[in-house]
Amino acid sequence: MLKIVIFGTGNLAKHLYTAFLKADDVDVVQVIGRNVKELQHFSEYSNISNDFDAITDADVYVIAVKDDAIGEVSKYLSNKKGIVAHTSGAIDMNTLQSVKKGVFYPLQTFTKDKEVDFSNIPICIEADHEKSLNTLKSLAMSISKNVHQIDSEQRKKLHLAAVFVNNFTNCLYSIGEELCLEEGLSFDLLKPLIMETAHKIQTMSPQEAQTGPARRNDIKSMEGHLELLNKKEHITLYKLLSQAIKQAHEKEL
Amino acid sequence: MLKIVIFGTGNLAKHLYTAFLKADDVDVVQVIGRNVKELQHFSEYSNISNDFDAITDADVYVIAVKDDAIGEVSKYLSNKKGIVAHTSGAIDMNTLQSVKKGVFYPLQTFTKDKEVDFSNIPICIEADHEKSLNTLKSLAMSISKNVHQIDSEQRKKLHLAAVFVNNFTNCLYSIGEELCLEEGLSFDLLKPLIMETAHKIQTMSPQEAQTGPARRNDIKSMEGHLELLNKKEHITLYKLLSQAIKQAHEKEL
Structure with a gap:
């Protein structure tokens, strides 16, 4: 069972959350975000918090916040042992200020309140270590059949x-x-x-x-x-x- | 039963032909075109001819040829009693040199060998007389639920x-x-x-x-x-x- 923490409460965070809830081998142990109202969306099945200093330990920390805030959020994870992966198409992996770095980029447009079928959505993964890559691959394959290893330039x-x-x-x-x-x-x-x-x-x-x-x-x-x-x-x-x-x-x- | 003659042997002519064959109240009595090889496509269920002076009488003559050739083809129909309708989005109805003029424009992109479901394709019709308009409307509704009366400017x-x-x-x-x-x-x-x-x-x-x-x-x-x-x-x-x-x-x- 992969334990994950999601950062963010926007469209992508919500859609990923729904997909991970349905996945067999994934447990979303916590959702963290600044917007307390939006956090309620996740409260039924996961622990929620707006305190970035109270992050639960996890295998993967999935950062689904605005591009500009990715580096900032990753600072709170600099001492964590788990993989820190952002979900952006445009941001370099090395923007992450963490020990283990990764990217988990679902190539799709997400609309509020419009359900998406993740199974065919390409998920582009990247990591700075082979082992992290394998973990991200497992995580991606838990929601999609369409998983690709792609570097930051690509x-x-x-x-x-x-x-x-x-x-x-x-x-x-x-x-x-x-x-x-x-x-x-x-x-x-x-x-x-x-x-x-x-x-x-x-x-x-x-x-x-x-x-x-x-x-x-x-x-x-x-x-x-x-x-x-x-x-x-x-x-x-x-x-x-x-x-x-x-x-x-x-x-x- | 509406008797129709189709002019042209391209993609649109073929797709329209297939749709009309399936329609209950339409009989494609003839297909006319210059390309003898392509005409064979229509030979099983309709009379075919490459002689523009041997056009069978019909209720509607559907011109599905290139924009540039529409006026020219319509000249062969100047003495016909049936409605002469072109299928182009860009050509004015008055380009037709016939007594009864009309337009029968299916708003879709047609690909060779790729079957289309006409039932939802918008068919834009226009005619110079109310009676002709009703006939074209019946013809359009025999293959689509999505029929609109639209003038040449629109x-x-x-x-x-x-x-x-x-x-x-x-x-x-x-x-x-x-x-x-x-x-x-x-x-x-x-x-x-x-x-x-x-x-x-x-x-x-x-x-x-x-x-x-x-x-x-x-x-x-x-x-x-x-x-x-x-x-x-x-x-x-x-x-x-x-x-x-x-x-x-x-x-x-």
């Missing part, structure tokens, strides 16, 4: 890639919604297309899946589209993304 | 919005793949995130669903990301999309 690039396919993609969805609303149309009209676009690349390379006027170098259609756009930043984005698609497929034309 | 904007959420989103997936490959990582790592990002906005506005460094105005993270990017166009895109997110959420910060 993880940072992966996190950046995640910003493109998640944050920036969502920004394009927002623009789509805005264009619909301009014509009094419901954004619902675009939802099946959005699902299919995401679904397509599950079995096909995005390079291969690319369609549209830019891929065909259909200048007439692109000019027509640019005339319909009112906002300067939408025009710039349209040109830039079309250019990126054209360049990637130039050899085919 | 449809053009919708098509443009579709380019943002489909073609441009796919371009971001491609960049994500490129960044993974640079670090020897599999693009598979990003696939669950991509699905969840699309899934999230099915029940939540993209404006509300937005996360990431740009939304939080987390300048340190953004600077870190920019340092990791090598390609000039990726840097420009990163800045532009972050700026768009920041602007949309400025009031919250």
